[in-house]
Amino acid sequence: MDKVIKFALAGGDMRQAQLAAMLARDGHRVYVSYMEKAGEIAGTEAVSAEKAFSDADCVILPLPALDSAGMLNTPLSQKKISAEELLRLVPVHTPVYGGRLGKSFMETAEELGLQAEDYFLREELKIANAAATAEGAVQIAMEETPITLCASRVLVIGYGRIGRLLSAKLKAMGAFVTASARKPADLAWIKANGCSAVETATLEPLLAKQDVIFNTVPATVMDRRRLSLVKKGGVCIDLASKPGGIDFEAAAELGVKVIWALSLPGEVAPVSSGAAIRDTVYNLLRERGVL
Amino acid sequence: MDKVIKFALAGGDMRQAQLAAMLARDGHRVYVSYMEKAGEIAGTEAVSAEKAFSDADCVILPLPALDSAGMLNTPLSQKKISAEELLRLVPVHTPVYGGRLGKSFMETAEELGLQAEDYFLREELKIANAAATAEGAVQIAMEETPITLCASRVLVIGYGRIGRLLSAKLKAMGAFVTASARKPADLAWIKANGCSAVETATLEPLLAKQDVIFNTVPATVMDRRRLSLVKKGGVCIDLASKPGGIDFEAAAELGVKVIWALSLPGEVAPVSSGAAIRDTVYNLLRERGVL
């Protein structure tokens, strides 16, 4: 690292604590606040947000930055502070980075003349998270089935970032992988990557043969009718956020085992996920000419 | 195939002849014209373009559709016909598909009230072609080096469609693969796919270690200065179209072996490439509601 930056990190869980330690290890000066329960974080200085923000070149908030009440997300602290109070501590030219900042936060920042940016919208972080999610999904499949992935038959529904990385990992583990997609371009990618391709609209005939079915599509692709076609002992792993892609109620009634796996990156690979946030923040600073 | 279509194919090389045979094998009715030298193509009827076009549900022109003089590209025929004359034979509601149609062709078609579409602009065909190109690049690397790819060190410059598929194939063959890109998102993909990542702007220190350097970027990334860093015996394979990405003159002077590999899909895998055109035409017809 050619240039030393002063970072102020406020709030967040152990992933944020590890991010702080990594930045310090890279040679930067790191202030932490609202993280008392993390204990001493090597190479960092625990100071008040007020002091930290006034001196820092860059403020980093956690992922997600706010809790459901709009307060700074502070699982490692007993103190509370609202988004607005926090933003008022930031000098005008100091960039503020955080994850899932939300519309209200962005508006407040703009009113205060601050440059806030949501690092969770950055493509490179989405890809790194998809890699960790795909690996976590492989782990869950191993844990939740009494068979080896090697020589098993698996279906991956959806061929976006996660579907792509997951299919490749499953194939590499020796599984016979079919991936489904709707768009001709994605179907072409599936074939180009050496997997069997099927249109999502017509995957019914395949369901009875699959040992594990992974869903990555945020829409109910595995409805009651399709769930009824899953073979006895077959496991469904839902990686889709928000409403999920599996009718859980129907699955329970039909006796199909379903695992809804959310927020895998932070859970299965907090250090790699922290490193991905760090890399993204570096990219943001580089583009701003700070680094 | 649930529905029988009448196809009229005019012009093109053996890839087009194979496309005709494949469509016939799928159960469709296929007219061919301007392909006399191909001999009899199983399952097809050789008739005049006039007769064929007037009866067909769909006209398919070759890739590229026209020669440099703007005439139909007819390497398998001694007859010549201009784009305009040809288009005048097409009934108004019959769709016309061809590869690299060009602006002038599209304008003529529009003036005549015809629906022409360039299948070479379709993403699924680009991906299938990238897969064939990547495989052809692996073949060339094997042919042009006295070493095995297994245990070799290779660099892939650029991480678009071809760079992605090529890196994966090289890694799978046992090479130690570094891929370069400019955008943070592409660098994230490289890491997520298990390769070593480097920014294209700073790949100099790596050049001396590489047994093979593949370029996929259509800009002179391998200039004289960089070529002078390539190790003795190192081979450069340029997959970039148009001006290419290697300074050929400098390479010749420096004694660096360079292979400029263009149009690989039709050359190394004409049948797979023909099948990709067929699939794309089917998609076009499906979207139009014809199939």
Added chain:
Amino acid sequence: MDKVIKFALAGGDMRQAQLAAMLARDGHRVYVSYMEKAGEIAGTEAVSAEKAFSDADCVILPLPALDSAGMLNTPLSQKKISAEELLRLVPVHTPVYGGRLGKSFMETAEELGLQAEDYFLREELKIANAAATAEGAVQIAMEETPITLCASRVLVIGYGRIGRLLSAKLKAMGAFVTASARKPADLAWIKANGCSAVETATLEPLLAKQDVIFNTVPATVMDRRRLSLVKKGGVCIDLASKPGGIDFEAAAELGVKVIWALSLPGEVAPVSSGAAIRDTVYNLLRERGVL
């Protein structure tokens, strides 16, 4: 299955119960005894060992066949029977198969004129178990580290069955894999399989870079001196049986995290492991001309 066989299974855990169900599903007649706690096993008949053995074409004992006191291994039963009593129930021409039969069992069988064979000595079962062990080791590495395997640095010590399959799986998951071996032939295999090779005797310089170190060698290759070179946060996973290959005491003192992973096949993939026993028994019967 062209021919119906009468199998008598006695003792064992749920893996044995699943083996019984699989044999029944293949169309064979299956007697089970000493497995009361398994409940009803679909397609099988629970009868006394006396009745079962007298009618069966083949007797299958569990893996391991005996407990430490030399009695039949019966975790699913409250009844006990000695190896000798059990063998006296077997008609002279009925083959007896079991896992880890041991010298004393074999001698008793020979005295009684019986043909007993240890299926655990069969190469195909060892390979199938190695595949399940390798997959289980990948799972443990995922569970026990806060990083993704993708982009991690891992070392596999020993390149026998497990080392070979494990290295391939780790590489496929995106890790940078170094494997070590002593014999030139194994080092050649490592290179041929696209991994970095190092002699086990000289792996010290690599230790500080490894995120995970897997040992497959049943001798103390990871002694105090080597453990002291492992990087902070590095994890050691020992897959070697008997004494293990890691000095656990030294590791505890040095603060190196060690996981001793034994008997993985039955634990992480009981169904696949049961199927592997079934396939091996079929091979034994085929070679005997019974199947």
Added chain:
Amino acid sequence: MDKVIKFALAGGDMRQAQLAAMLARDGHRVYVSYMEKAGEIAGTEAVSAEKAFSDADCVILPLPALDSAGMLNTPLSQKKISAEELLRLVPVHTPVYGGRLGKSFMETAEELGLQAEDYFLREELKIANAAATAEGAVQIAMEETPITLCASRVLVIGYGRIGRLLSAKLKAMGAFVTASARKPADLAWIKANGCSAVETATLEPLLAKQDVIFNTVPATVMDRRRLSLVKKGGVCIDLASKPGGIDFEAAAELGVKVIWALSLPGEVAPVSSGAAIRDTVYNLLRERGVL
């Protein structure tokens, strides 16, 4: 390299010349004789065999060492010398290494009290050659078919060194790979490596689906009956030495395209093959305590 050795190389083709250059590059002293047509080989000294052998620590003969008449194999020289004359030039304690030495050569060496060893019998060289052969076979398949290996169906007959490495490479290129073997252990390896397994005795039903069939078994597994089942356009590649494993006459009559690919390592990867000989010679010297 901690110790400098004096090597005397006599005879051989360009692979031997490259071996000489590699040894010199490693810092050793290298004498070459019977290689005049190779021109000057960097770092080596061209002297008479008499002078070279008398001073050397180790004599290296080519692969194969002798021609069909029992003379030193000297394609790069116009001079001739018999095996016996050559051996008479070697001091008693100087080890002699060569490839395919043959019985008569070994006997002569023994009579003269010399320590001769055939490096071609070493397992590590066989494995390195298998890797080069497998890669060459992939290259031939790419060159000889009008399709991409990606998404093709291929069969590999025999699962020894070559079959194993070839299957893995084909799978990695995106092909759907079935491998055949006779022994249960090899069938278990096929499954453990994530390929489809079939017994060689019963592969008939699969033949009609295969785009490419690779044979590695040195016995006529592809006889007239089996060849008649190969699909139109299917290609057979024979990698088996000696009599080969395909009935060439029947194939010609049936119109099945067959390529008999022999001696691939020296042809497709002379440098890697030369390096493998060097590594093997180093191992031999190390075991003798010379290195």
